[in-house]
Amino acid sequence: MRVGLFVPCYVDQFYPNAAISTLNLLKKLGVDVYYPQNQTCCGQPMANSGYEHLTKNCNSLFIENFAEFDYVVSPSGSCVLHVKDHLHDDKREEDALKVRCKVYELVEFLTDILKVKEISASFPFKVGLHQSCHGQRGLHLSSMTELVDVPFSKPLQLLNQVKGIEMIELTRPDECCGFGGTFCVAEEAVSAKMGKDRVEDHLLNGAEYITAADMSCLMHMEGILKRQNSKVKVLHIAEILNAES
Numbered sequence: 494m495r496v497g498l499f500v501p502c503y504v505d506q507f508y509p510n511a512a513i514s515t516l517n518l519l520k521k522l523g524v525d526v527y528y529p530q531n532q533t534c535c536g537q538p539m540a541n542s543g544y545e546h547l548t549k550n551c552n553s554l555f556i557e558n559f560a561e562f563d564y565v566v567s568p569s570g571s572c573v574l575h576v577k578d579h580l581h582d583d584k585r586e587e588d589a590l591k592v593r594c595k596v597y598e599l600v601e602f603l604t605d606i607l608k609v610k611e612i613s614a615s616f617p618f619k620v621g622l623h624q625s626c627h628g629q630r631g632l633h634l635s636s637m638t639e640l641v642d643v644p645f646s647k648p649l650q651l652l653n654q655v656k657g658i659e660m661i662e663l664t665r666p667d668e669c670c671g672f673g674g675t676f677c678v679a680e681e682a683v684s685a686k687m688g689k690d691r692v693e694d695h696l697l698n699g700a701e702y703i704t705a706a707d708m709s710c711l712m713h714m715e716g717i718l719k720r721q722n723s724k725v726k727v728l729h730i731a732e733i734l735n736a737e738s
Contacts, residue, residue, distance in 0.1 A: 497562035501572040502534040511729035515568040518735040529558040537575040565596040570628035570707040573598040616736045617657030621700035625707035672713035
């Protein structure tokens with residue numbers, strides 16, 4: 494199994510440890526991982542701003558980088574969902590479709606493809622899990638609790654395998670953090686208020702760390718935590734799953 498590691502541009506620039514942890518975790522699990530050096534943005538920021546017609550070069554380069562791998566894995570639900578739904582190329586549409594069908598967010602790759610049942614990691618802290626909207630509603634990493642009698646969560650399934658971790662229960666487990674990519678720019682005040690509410694839920698329930706499968710949501714909440722001078726930290730789920738025993 495040859496896996497191409499897709500690292501979103503904002504992860505590369507601001508949260509490289511999330512990418513490094515993803516790489517190391519996959520290697521620990523016996524995956525043959527490669528990192529195409531000339532990869533760039535998947536085009537999501539432009540598409541979300543109404544300029545999807547300007548993403549053609551991004552699409553072509555993405556296909557060029559990842560077409561030959563068995564799977565493409567990324568530590569970002571929103572970027573993966575964008576590729577799954579929007580990757581097209583007039584000259585290589587068949588290749589585009591193949592890439593769209595084999596790109597996976599890290600959590601779904603671990604649970605659905607590798608079917609991981611045991612994680613060799615230790616993280617003795619109280620952790621709150623944020624179910625990001627793209628992951629929950631787009632990739633179906635978790636159920637919406639109001640719609641099912643027995644909710645499921647693929648991220649929680651993995652986190653529960655970590656030694657010493659204490660997962661806290663949130664009052665509103667499905668609530669959006671308010672980031673929403675360009676939404677936080679177009680609706681700054683609403684986004685900030687939603688983020689404060691999301692952070693408060695974690696704080697009131699005793700979280701020492703907040704984790705998620707989408708670093709963009711964590712980036713939004715991290716900014717709020719820092720402005721509040723909070724000691725609570727954010728970590729991508731890969732960093733916890735890769736924490737040393």
